[in-house]
Amino acid sequence: MNHPDPLIPGSLEELLNFIERYSGRYILAAGGTDCLVKFGGRMSPRCRLIDISGAAELRGISLEHDELRIGALETMTSLSEDDRVKQHAPCLAAAAAKVGSWQIRNRATVGGNVANASPAADTPSALAALDAVVLLTSRKGSRELPVPAFLTGPNRSALEPGELIRAFRIPLRHGRVSAFGKIGSRTELSIARLNLAAAIGGKTEPRVFVGTLGTAALRCPEAESALARNSDPAPFCVALSALVEKAIAGRSTLPYKRSAIQALGEDVLKTIEGIV
Secondary structure: OOOOOOEOOOOHHHHHHHHHHOOOOEEEEOOOHHHHHHOOOOOOOOOEEEEHHHOHHHOOEEEEOOEEEEEOOOEHHHHHHOHHHHHHOHHHHHHHHOOOOHHHHHHOEHHHHHHOOOOOOOHHHHHHHOOOEEEEEEOOEEEEEEHHHHEEEOOEEOOOOOOEEEEEEEEOOOOOEEEEEEEEOOOOOOOEEEEEEEEEEOOEEEEEEEEOOOOOOEEOHHHHHHHHHOOOHHHHHHHHHHHHHHHOOOOOOHHHHHHHHHHHHHHHHHHHHHHO
16 A cells, blocks of 8 residues: 655644644654664554654754753764764764764664664663753643653653654763763674763763663663772673673573673773773
8 A cells, every 4th residue: 555755844833733633643754764674664554754854943963051952853973973072972972973884874863763762772871871851842842851761661762642852952061071882793784782881070970871781771870889989990890790680681692791791891991091
């Protein structure tokens, strides 16, 4: 059965009108990279595909007051190359640079990467480590959620009907450094088997989040405590290994991931030490 042509709103207002009109019967697509994987040719003929890439209000990277604001439609390429992101959120720039191939990075958006909540997504752990907040909007109004609260489970989020991600806010912390590491099956087109983001300094407690352990961003308080005490990699890596043990106990991948997370932890600490 043939599907109707995609709807292409030219503004946020028009986009919200379409969402309201086709309530419960629409799919939002920005870069479309996750939609191809999730739906392929199996999209219900009752659904309307809404291409949101024309809504300029969802774009832009800016420094506002004491925060870095990133529009939901910013691509992985723009995040990895923007000087403001590299300066104030280096772990996010690094995560974006490691998403798939350059063709994927030119299309995939940070909003889509977070909204789909894939356990293998790269940017959620980086955003969580930076204390990022998701800005949500709908006809009912606007609200904000920390990234960990937004991610409610594998491929699940706190998005309510009629709601979409408008932007992300990252608080600026003077003296904060951050780093991101990833282990995938291949250098290019790699889906993460493990990813790790850590942020330390800036007069705040350390933040450490691991991806691909059943959720897109799993916090490791024990690793944070180890970072706060000293820069010795041993207790930090032991804490990460314990998190893996608890999160995927009994799985066939446990021995590999338990060992790999320690190597990844050492790499991330070396990156942080190099920045400092």
